[in-house]
Amino acid sequence: MATANRGAFSNRLGFILAAAGSAVGLGNIWRFPFEVGLGGGAAFVVMYLLFCFLLCFPVMVTEVAIGRKTQKNAIGAFNGLGFKNWNFVGKIGILAGILILSYYNVIAGWTIGYFIEMVSGNFGISKVFGSYTSDILKVGIYAVIFMSFTSYFVSKGISGGIEKLAKVLMPSLIFMILCVVIYSFTLPNAMEGVKFYLIPDISEMNASVVSGALRQAFFSLSLGMGALITYGSYLSRNDNIVSSSAFITLADVGIAFIAGFMIFPLVAYNNGGDMSMVQSDQAGPGLIFVTLPGIFETLGPGLGAFVGGFFFLLLSFAALTSTVSLLEVPVSYAVDELGMKRQRSVILVAALIFVVGIPSLLGNGASDFFTNWFKMPGGSTDFTTLAILTTDVLLLIGGFCIVLFASYIWRKENLHQELASGYEGYLGSFAHKFLNFTICYLSPILLGLLFVVVFLNNYFGISLI
Ligand code: PFF
Numbered sequence: 001m002a003t004a005n006r007g008a009f010s011n012r013l014g015f016i017l018a019a020a021g022s023a024v025g026l027g028n029i030w031r032f033p034f035e036v037g038l039g040g041g042a043a044f045v046v047m048y049l050l051f052c053f054l055l056c057f058p059v060m061v062t063e064v065a066i067g068r069k070t071q072k073n074a075i076g077a078f079n080g081l082g083f084k085n086w087n088f089v090g091k092i093g094i095l096a097g098i099l100i101l102s103y104y105n106v107i108a109g110w111t112i113g114y115f116i117e118m119v120s121g122n123f124g125i126s127k128v129f130g131s132y133t134s135d136i137l138k139v140g141i142y143a144v145i146f147m148s149f150t151s152y153f154v155s156k157g158i159s160g161g162i163e164k165l166a167k168v169l170m171p172s173l174i175f176m177i178l179c180v181v182i183y184s185f186t187l188p189n190a191m192e193g194v195k196f197y198l199i200p201d202i203s204e205m206n207a208s209v210v211s212g213a214l215r216q217a218f219f220s221l222s223l224g225m226g227a228l229i230t231y232g233s234y235l236s237r238n239d240n241i242v243s244s245s246a247f248i249t250l251a252d253v254g255i256a257f258i259a260g261f262m263i264f265p266l267v268a269y270n271n272g273g274d275m276s277m278v279q280s281d282q283a284g285p286g287l288i289f290v291t292l293p294g295i296f297e298t299l300g301p302g303l304g305a306f307v308g309g310f311f312f313l314l315l316s317f318a319a320l321t322s323t324v325s326l327l328e329v330p331v332s333y334a335v336d337e338l339g340m341k342r343q344r345s346v347i348l349v350a351a352l353i354f355v356v357g358i359p360s361l362l363g364n365g366a367s368d369f370f371t372n373w374f375k376m377p378g379g380s381t382d383f384t385t386l387a388i389l390t391t392d393v394l395l396l397i398g399g400f401c402i403v404l405f406a407s408y409i410w411r412k413e414n415l416h417q418e419l420a421s422g423y424e425g426y427l428g429s430f431a432h433k434f435l436n437f438t439i440c441y442l443s444p445i446l447l448g449l450l451f452v453v454v455f456l457n458n459y460f461g462i463s464l465i
Pocket residue numbers: 022023024025026027028097100219220221222223225227322323325326
């Protein structure tokens with residue numbers, strides 16, 4: 001059992017909802033649809049699904065097992081197993097967490113801002129998205145508000161804060177998304193959007209699609225940065241890691257998939273059935289903030305503002321269960337390894353991350369310098385670049401090292417022993433064989449190869465596929 005002063009999830013459901021809450025976030029609802037759009041539609045979706053189940057699910061199981069075995073944070077876990085020289089993996093994870101939260105908080109701030117704007121009568125906010133994101137006073141305040149909420153729940157600890165939050169917010173979010181999906185299917189031309197989303201065009205398959213799908217799978221499942229090592233460290237020995245991870249993967253993939261049914265029929269409706277817009281400059285990070293509100297407008301100003309406001313409130317809830325997990329990674333390190341009090345470390349780490357996020361805050365129109373300072377092909381804003389860099393480089397390296405470490409350094413027998421705790425009949429089962437094959441062979445080999453493909457494609461323009 002976790003020691004009392006570290007905290008623990010009160011039961012398996014608490015863990016599942018918190019980890020699913022970490023996974024389900026802006027990545028599913030804000031990022032997935034525009035990555036699908038930019039990646040050419042269904043070809044991207046097929047790759048994404050393959051990566052989630054064959055590569056990412058095994059990485060998730062491994063992370064949770066390492067965390068539960070050691071009952072330690074992302075860095076301490078490697079030390080706890082006696083391999084101090086591998087704790088660089090945890091260090092990469094903490095760096096990734098800080099960088100991701102620095103820009104994620106800005107977008108999360110936009111969502112809470114949309115809620116506030118819509119319910120206070122500014123229904124047309126989506127028409128002036130560009131001037132909204134460059135209004136530094138407004139978006140700055142919203143970002144401060146969001147970071148404060150995140151800090152509050154992390155400071156309350158595991159069962160009192162993070163778990164309680166997820167139990168209420170996750171079911172409400174799913175309900176709301178389903179309502180919007182049903183409504184968007186009733187709109188004219190909806191089926192053109194569905195076709196774009198579901199019928200793969202093999203000619204669209206190239207290194208950028210593969211790289212986008214892999215990056216999205218890692219990001220969306222919160223992998224490669226020790227978030228699930230950290231959450232796993234609060235899990236009881238009696239709980240089944242394999243089935244919990246399967247559930248989390250299914251929930252995350254399911255919600256992203258359903259979010260596509262929400263957005264693509266709407267894009268088709270807004271553009272008279274023409275889907276080329278999602279691959280143009282108008283798509284990208286603004287898709288959900290510009291296109292989606294179109295659906296609320298069709299409901300008229302009163303009802304539209306109500307439903308739109310409610311939707312963005314739920315989107316901020318989804319973001320909140322993810323931001324708490326991002327902040328928890330460095331905070332648990334500070335509490336476990338540096339002996340700091342939880343409250344104090346929350347304040348210090350949150351303040352640091354906010355400062356790191358200032359370029360992202362200014363990089364969406366507020367400052368010409370930060371808007372243009374660092375662009376990659378396809379990266380229209382500073383945080384798009386940061387999002388790609390952190391995920392492609394840090395999360396992929398993290399994931400690769402984690403499976404390599406578990407299989408060959410810590411050793412697979414120990415890993416399977418840990419997985420067997422809480423899962424009667426695991427040893428010798430199909431799950432055992434599948435995970436042995438994927439964790440020890442498939443994931444390290446494919447991740448290693450794909451990393452080279454992605455790296456050469458994104459940073460040197462060399463396409464191997
Ligand atoms: N999975 C989250 C999302 O899809 O929005 C983002 C995220 C959270 C990434 C936590 C990484 C992480 F450790």
